[in-house]
Amino acid sequence: MNERFYKFNTVLMRVGVYVVLVVILTVTIAPIWLLMVNATRSTTEIQQGLSFFPSVHLLENYKILLSKGLNLPRGFANSLFVAAASTAITVYFSMLTAYGLVVYEFKARQTVSNFIVVLVLIPTQLSIVGFYQYMSRLGLTDNYASLILPLIANASGVFFCKQYLESMMIQDLIDAARIDGASELAIFHLIMMPLALPGAATLGIFAFVTSWNNFFNAFILITSINKYTLPMLVQTLRGDVYRTEYGAIYLGLAITIAPILVIYAIFSRYIVSGIAMGAVKE
Amino acid sequence: MSAFRLKKEHYGYLFIAPFFIAFLIFGLYPLYNTFALSFTDMTMMNSSSAKFIGLKNFTRLFADDVFMKAVRNTWLLWTLNFIPQIGVAVLLSVWFTNIRLKIKGVGIWRALFFLPNLLMPAVVASLFYALFSFYGPVNQFMVRAGFLPQAIHYLQDAAIARGLVIFIQWWTWFGQTVIIVMAGMTAIPVTLYEAAMVDGATASQMFNRITLPLLKPILIYIFVTSLVGGMQMFDIPFLLTDGRGSPSSSIMTNNILMYMKFASAKGHIGAASSVGVAVFIMTCVCALAIFYFMRERDK
Numbered sequence: 001m002n003e004r005f006y007k008f009n010t011v012l013m014r015v016g017v018y019v020v021l022v023v024i025l026t027v028t029i030a031p032i033w034l035l036m037v038n039a040t041r042s043t044t045e046i047q048q049g050l051s052f053f054p055s056v057h058l059l060e061n062y063k064i065l066l067s068k069g070l071n072l073p074r075g076f077a078n079s080l081f082v083a084a085a086s087t088a089i090t091v092y093f094s095m096l097t098a099y100g101l102v103v104y105e106f107k108a109r110q111t112v113s114n115f116i117v118v119l120v121l122i123p124t125q126l127s128i129v130g131f132y133q134y135m136s137r138l139g140l141t142d143n144y145a146s147l148i149l150p151l152i153a154n155a156s157g158v159f160f161c162k163q164y165l166e167s168m169m170i171q172d173l174i175d176a177a178r179i180d181g182a183s184e185l186a187i188f189h190l191i192m193m194p195l196a197l198p199g200a201a202t203l204g205i206f207a208f209v210t211s212w213n214n215f216f217n218a219f220i221l222i223t224s225i226n227k228y229t230l231p232m233l234v235q236t237l238r239g240d241v242y243r244t245e246y247g248a249i250y251l252g253l254a255i256t257i258a259p260i261l262v263i264y265a266i267f268s269r270y271i272v273s274g275i276a277m278g279a280v281k282e
Numbered sequence: 283m284s285a286f287r288l289k290k291e292h293y294g295y296l297f298i299a300p301f302f303i304a305f306l307i308f309g310l311y312p313l314y315n316t317f318a319l320s321f322t323d324m325t326m327m328n329s330s331s332a333k334f335i336g337l338k339n340f341t342r343l344f345a346d347d348v349f350m351k352a353v354r355n356t357w358l359l360w361t362l363n364f365i366p367q368i369g370v371a372v373l374l375s376v377w378f379t380n381i382r383l384k385i386k387g388v389g390i391w392r393a394l395f396f397l398p399n400l401l402m403p404a405v406v407a408s409l410f411y412a413l414f415s416f417y418g419p420v421n422q423f424m425v426r427a428g429f430l431p432q433a434i435h436y437l438q439d440a441a442i443a444r445g446l447v448i449f450i451q452w453w454t455w456f457g458q459t460v461i462i463v464m465a466g467m468t469a470i471p472v473t474l475y476e477a478a479m480v481d482g483a484t485a486s487q488m489f490n491r492i493t494l495p496l497l498k499p500i501l502i503y504i505f506v507t508s509l510v511g512g513m514q515m516f517d518i519p520f521l522l523t524d525g526r527g528s529p530s531s532s533i534m535t536n537n538i539l540m541y542m543k544f545a546s547a548k549g550h551i552g553a554a555s556s557v558g559v560a561v562f563i564m565t566c567v568c569a570l571a572i573f574y575f576m577r578e579r580d581k
Contacts, residue, residue, distance in 0.1 A: 010382055010383070013383060014383055014384075014385075017377050017383060017385060018385075021374075021377075021385075021391055024370070024374075024395065025391070025394055025395070027453070028394060028395055028397065028398060028453065028457070029394065029397070031398075031406075031409060031410070031413060031453075032397065032398070032401070034413065034419060035409050038419075046419075047417060049422050049426070050419045050422050050423050050426075093300055093301060093304070096297055096298075096300065096301075097297060097298050097300070097301040099297055100293070100294045100295075100296070100297025100298040101294070101297075101298060103294070103297075104290065104291055104292075104293055104294030104297070105291060105294075106291045106292065106294035106295060108295075109294060112298060119305075119309075121506060121507065121510055121569060122510075122566075123510050123513060123514050123561070123562060123565045123566075124309065124313075125514045125516070125537065126316070126514060126537075126540075126558040126559075126561050126562040126565070127312045127313040127315075127316040127558060127562070128312075128316075128540075128558065129316055129319065129540065129544055129551055129554045129555045129558055130311075130312040130313060130314070130315030130316030130317070130318070130319055130555060130558070131308075131312035131315070131316070132544075133315060133319060133324075133329075133551055134311060134312050134315050149304065149308060150304065150308035150309065152300055152301065152303075152304035152308075153301050153302070153304035153305035153308060153309055158301065178290075184290060184293045184296075188297070209400055212402065213400075213401070213402040213403060213404075215402070215403060215404045215516075215517050215521075216516050216517065216537075220541075220544075230402070230404075231402055231403075231404035231405075232404075234402070234404045234405055234408055235404065235408075235521065237408060238408060238411065246412070249408075249412060250412065253405045253408055253409055253412075256402060256404075256405050257401050257402055257405050260400050260401065260402070264393075264397065264400055268393045268396075269389075269393075271396075271400075272389070272392060272393055272396060272461055275396075275458055275461045275462065275465075276461055276462065276464070276465035277465075
């Protein structure tokens with residue numbers, strides 16, 4: 001009797017949990033789903049009422065979107081360039097720094113490692129005014145270098161790579177390569193990098209997404225419209241030119257997040273495990 | 283063998299050198315520069331003739347109701363999104379790791395809950411702006427379903443605008459918090475729970491005596507990172523309305539105020555820096571306080 005009551009209770013709880021999960025899922029996905037659906041509906045349809053089913057006006061919306069002078073392809077190319085360069089810089093230099101900290105037993109090693117953990121928590125955006133004024137003295141405002149080069153010192157990237165390399169146990173391989181006469185830099189480039197590829201890829205995804213979505217720094221530092229990245233261009237969709245072209249506005253927003261959705265559909269497993277690894281120590 | 287490794291030791295400095303050179307140039311110097319500028323009256327117009335004015339920017343700042351309001355807003359928007367965020371995350375993590383419930387497809391639920399975090403904030407703000415506009419889908423639904431007698435201007439109401447920013451922040455971050463809390467929970471050895479069960483502990487006893495204490499470092503980490511991020515909240519409140527925290531400055535945050543001073547007609551670089559410095563110090567002090575008061579107290 002007691003056993004049956006216990007089982008009944010578990011089933012009841014399980015049903016309750018699933019109900020709550022479905023409610024939260026609806027809240028999570030509905031806005032994104034509406035965005036995608038409305039990108040395929042004509043402005044008239046959108047004004048007539050709410051619908052969760054796609055329509056057939058995708059191409060029409062695209063034509064309207066481009067007809068108003070918004071250079072979306074240009075913004076896309078700009079964003080792609082900045083994100084690709086940011087990813088390459090972040091991954092390479094984070095691995096390099098982390099490798100130095102994991103493999104070599106130098107005096108300052110522990111201090112430097114602790115320092116990097118502290119750096120992760122420093123609110124860097126608050127020094128943007130000093131950064132801007134300094135960049136303008138160097139003539140680097142309105143230049144992608146001011147967005148990309150600071151990533152050579154990406155503390156959270158180093159932290160992630162350090163966690164990853166520590167879990168890899170590569171010391172024996174390194175020792176073997178040294179006996180074969182390989183130089184230290186060659187060991188890093190030719191032995192460690194290929195082995196650490198899964199970790200590098202995970203960090204790369206994060207670096208790409210972060211750069212792709214970055215609004216604040218680009219907004220402050222980039223001024224000429226032909227250098228605008230997507231987050232800056234998206235704003236112009238809300239201007240007067242598009243006032244009532246709802247279909248085109250939704251489509252513009254949808255195109256902007258589409259690459260991220262594709263990346264997530266393919267790599268969600270790596271992304272989720274990467275988040276867990278970046279946070280859990282030991 | 284150890285002599286061999288000793289010789290290679292200095293290579294460590296070589297490998298970390300690029301990081302520290304870039305950190306000095308792009309991290310530390312700009313931070314120093316921001317502090318230095320905050321003691322000057324520099325604007326975009328007078329950058330060569332700017333004068334040192336001591337703490338004048340700061341005395342003005344703390345006498346300014348707008349700054350105090352921005353600080354209060356930022357704390358309010360962060361606190362009210364953080365509490366449900368950590369609450370929902372702990373609840374979902376308990377459910378997902380519960381052996382009795384055996385929830386199916388945990389990986390899929392988690393992945394879907396995390397999705398909003400990856401979306402560009404500029405798009406998210408524009409999306410919610412569109413959804414909650416006067417002729418937007420939310421009004422269509424509310425009016426047709428009979429929840430509202432007539433359409434309303436959501437984004438002209440201070441309380442609704444705040445609620446929306448809080449909701450969007452929660453929506454963006456709770457999935458990530460679930461992943462981190464769950465990782466912390468699964469790292470707790472199962473044997474601890476087994477031993478407690480043998481001793482006849484209840485589920486809530488096990489949660490309070492085993493899960494929570496062992497989860498504490500992870501919770502502190504989430505607390506601090508969320509606070510540091512929250513004090514710099516910008517994209518969503520900036521882009522949701524007019525970029526000045528409207529309606530009636532209800533969603534104006536620290537960084538929006540800093541930007542407004544920076545982008546004002548004269549470009550008050552000195553005054554904008556002082557906002558950055560004040561918030562920087564406030565954030566660091568609070569983060570340190572959290573570490574201090576929540577540290578392990580060994581008897």
